[in-house]
Amino acid sequence: MHTSRYALALSGLLMTGAAFGQVAPPATGTAPEPAAPAPPPAVPTPTKSAPYGPGMKINLSPDGSKYLRFLTWAQMWAQYNENNSNTIRNGNPRSDQTTFGIRRARLIMLAQLNPRFLTYIDLGIENQTALSGGLPNDPNGTGKRSPNYIHEAVAEYKVNKYLSVGGGLNYQVGVSRMTAASTATMMTYDIPVTNFPTLDQTDQFGFFLGFYGHGRIGGFDYRVAIDDAFATNTAGNSLQLTTANPTGLRTNVAQFNPRNTNKIYQGYFSYSFFEKEANLLPFTTGTYLGTKKVFNVGAGFHYNAEGTYSRDQDYVINPGTHTHDIKLFGVDAFYDAPIDTTSNTALTLYAVYYNYDFGPNYVRNAGLLNPGSSVAVGSTGPSNLYGNALPLIGTGHSYYAQAGLLLPKKLLGPKARLQPYVAYLRNEWEGLHDTSGNRKSVNVYDAGLNLLLDGHNAKVTLNYRARPDFSDQTFIPANNGAATVNSVQYRPEVTLQLQVYL
Template sequence: MRNIRYALAASALLTAVGATAQVQPPPAGQTPAPAPAAPAPPPAPPAPAKSAPYGAGMKVNLSPDGSKYLRFMTWHQVYTRYTKNNEGTTRAPNKEQKGQVDFGLRRSRLVLLAQLNPRFVIYTHLGINNQNAVSGGATGEATGPGKKPQFFIHEAVTEYKVNQYLSLGAGLHYLNGISRLTSASTTSILPIDLPLTNFPTIEQSDQFARWLGVYAKGRIGKLDYRFSASDPFLTNQASTPLSLGTTSVTTGNITTNTGTGIAQYNPQNTSHVYQGYVSYNFLEPEANLLPYFTGTYLGTKRVFSIGAGFLYNKDAMYSRGTNDRFTYTTLPSTADQFANIPTRKHDLKLFGVDAFYDVPLDTAARTAITLYGVYYNYNMGPNHVRFVGPENPGFGVVNGFNASTRGNAVPQSGTGDSFYGQVGYLLPQKLFGPKARLQPYVAYLHSNYEFLSKDANVYDIGANLLLDGHNAKVTLNYRARPDFSRTNFTTGQVSSLDYKPEITLQTQIFL
C-alpha cells in the first residue's frame, strides 16, 4: 500500500513539472513557435452570371487573336396573323374563306461563316420561308399543302480579298443591284417586312433573290460598290407563245389565237444578268464583309448613305402584240410554237435610287431616328404586272376570280414606277427600364403600273418591342392593302378597289 502511494505522488510530480516546462520562455536566440492558424471561412456562394452583349454571336476562334474563326448565325421569325382575304379566296378546295387567324414561319435560317486566312472567306446560308398550313410546302406555295418545306441553300459563296479596295467572289450570291433593300438583312428590318417590290424577279429568273455568278465589291474612301454577272435561272412557268394570247374558235375546227400585248418572263432566256449598286456614306462606314444591308442600327451608328443601282438582262421578257394572230386546226407542240409563232423580245431594265439616314438623337435618353426612301423605275416589257402575297394564307380562288389575287396578294412588280418610304423612332430608354425598348414606325408603298388603271398603295404602321436589340424582339403591325380582285386581266381595267386589313404579331430570335 505504501508503494502505491509513492507511485501516485511521483506521477503527479512529473505531470506538474511537464506543465511548467510548456510555459517557460524559450532559450535566448530562439523564436517562439507560431500560434495555431485560424480556421478558414466557408467559401462564398458564386455570384449569379450577368448577361453579356451579343457581340459576334456564336463564334469559335481558331487562332489566339481571333483572326481565324468559324461563326454560326441562326434566326426564326414566327407569325401570328389575322388576314381579311382578297375576294374569292379559298383556304381549302372550293371553300371560300373571307378571313382567318393563322400561324406561320416567315423565315427560318442558318448561316455558317468561316475565315481561315485574312484573304479568304466562305459562307453558306440555308433555310426555309413562308410556311403556313396551306402554302410553302414541298409541293409548291400556290397549290399547298404547307407540309415539309424544302430546306434549301440560299447562298454558297467563296470570296478572295485582292486588296483593301477590292474583293472578288463567286457562287450562289446575294450581291444584288437596284437598291439597298434588294440586298437587305432580314434580321434588322425596321418594319415587320420588306415591301417585296425590292425583289422584282424573285423566284422567276432568280432563286429567292439569289443568283449563280461572280461579283466584285469593295470600298474606296466613302464610296461602296458591288457589281455582279450571273446566269438567269430558267423560269418555272408553263409559258409558251400560245399562252401569250387568247384563243377563240372562228369557223369550223379552225382556232385563232390572238396576242394580248402583255409581256411575260421568257422561258428561252439564256443571257447573263448584270447588276450593280453604288453608295456614298457621308458619316460612318458600314460593315461590308457580308452582303446584307442593315435596316436600323438602333442608335449605335451614325449613317447617312445615298445610292443608286440597276439590273439588266437582255431578252428576259417576251410578248405577242394585239395584232398578232395565229390559226391552227391541231394544237401545236411546244417546240412548234417557239419555232413557228413569232414573239417580241424585251430587255429587263430595272433602276433604283435611294437614301438612308440612321442616327442617335439624344445620347442620354438613347433615342434614335431611322429614315429610308427609294424610287424604282422598272421596264419589264409591255403591260407586265405580277402579284405576290408573302406567306400567302390563300389556297386558290372561286367564282371566276383571277388566281394571282388570292389571299393577301398585291401588285409586287411590273412595268412602271414605285416609291417606298419608312420612318422609325427609338423611344427613350427609361420608358420601359434598362432592358426593353420601343420603336414605333410607319411605312408606305406607292406603285403606278402601266397595265393597271388604278395605283397600288400599301400602308403599314407598327412598333418593335426590342427585348435584346434585334436578337430578341416582338413586332406588331397593321397593314391596309389594296384588293385587286375586281380587275379585268385582259385590259387592266380595275372596276373597284377595296382595302383589306392585315394584323400581324411577329416574334424574332436571332443568335
C-alpha cells in the same frame, strides 16, 4: 589537465542549456481578446452573357483571326387577314381568317482561316403555312415538309483592302440597298417585296449564281456582279390567260422569257457621309437602334438582255413574239442616328425610288404568307389575286418610304424598348388602268410597333396593314394589253411576329 578541460566544457554547456530552458512568468492582468476569424473568400459574380451581334463564334487561333461563325434567326407569324374577293381555302369560300406560319428560319455558317479567304453557306426555309410551303408533290399535302435549301454558297478572296472578289450563289445584288436587306435587322415587320424585282424568276429567291466584286474606297462602297439567269418556270405564264379575252391569249403583255440565256449585269454604289457600315457580308442593316450614326445615299442597276417576251397584238392573224430587255434602276437614301444619347432615343429613315422596265404591261401579283389557295369559280379577275395578294412588281415606277423612332430606354425598364414605325408603298404600273384609261396606283399603308426585348436578338412586332384589293379586274383587247381595274377595296391585315436572332 585533459580531465579538467572536459569538466569545464561540460559545465558551460549545462549552464547555457539552463539559460535557454527558462520560461518567462505569465503577465499579470486581463488576457487579450481572441483574433477575429478571417472572412470567407468572395464568391465571383457570374459574367454577363456576350451579345450575339457578330453571331456565335468559335476561334480557331489564339488571336481570333481564324474562326467559324454561326448566325441563325427564326420569324414566326400569327396573322389575321381579310381576304381579297372570291378567295377560297380548301375548297371553301373564306372572307377572312387567322393563320399561323414560319416566315423564315435560317442558318449561316461562315469560315475564315486566312485574312484573304472567306467562305459561307446560308440555308433555311421560308413561307411555310398549313396550306403551302412544303414539298409541291407531297401526297400528304403541299403544306408539309418544307424543303430546307441553300440560299447562298460563296467563296471569296480579298485582293487588297479596296477589293474582294468571289463567286457562287450570292447576294451581291443591284438596284437598291433594300435589295440586299438583312431580314434579321429590319425595322418594319417585313420587306415590301417590290425590292426583289426578279424574285424566283431569273434568281433563286433573291440570290444569283455568278461572280462578283465588292469593296470600299474611302466613303465609297460598291458591288458589281455578272450572273446567269435561272431558267424560268412558265407553268403559270399569264400570257395564257384569260377567258375574258375572246382569243384566249393575253397580247402585248410581257412575261419572263423561257429561252433566255443572256447574262445578268447588276451593281449598287453608295456613299457614306458619317460612320461606315460593315461590309464583310452583303446584308444591309435595317436599323441600328441608336448604336451608329449613318447617312448613306446610293444608286443601282440590273440589266438582262431579252429577259422577257410578249405576243403581238394581232397574234391570232400573224403569230409572232417580241423579246424585251429587263432594265431596272433605283436610287435611295438611308439615315439612322441617335437623337439623345442619355435616353438612347434614335431615328431611322429610308426612302427609295424604283424605275422598272420588264417590257409592256408586265405586272406581278404576290402576297406574304398568302392564306388563300385560289379564287372562286366564275371570277373574272386574275387567278393569282386571292388571299392577300396585290400588284407588287411591274413595269413602271415605285416609291417606298419608312420612318421609325426608338423611344427612351427607361420607358419599359432597363432592357425592353419600344420602336413605333410607319411605311408607305406606291406602285404605278403601266399594266393597270382605271375605267377612264389612266394608270391605277397601288397604295399600301403600314403602321407597327417593335417590342425589343434584347435588340434584334429577341423582339415582337405588331403590324397593321391597309391593303388594296385589286381582284376586280377585266382584260379587254382594246386596252392594248393593260388590265382595267373596275374597283378597289381596302382590306385590313394584322400581323404579330416573334423573332429570335442569335
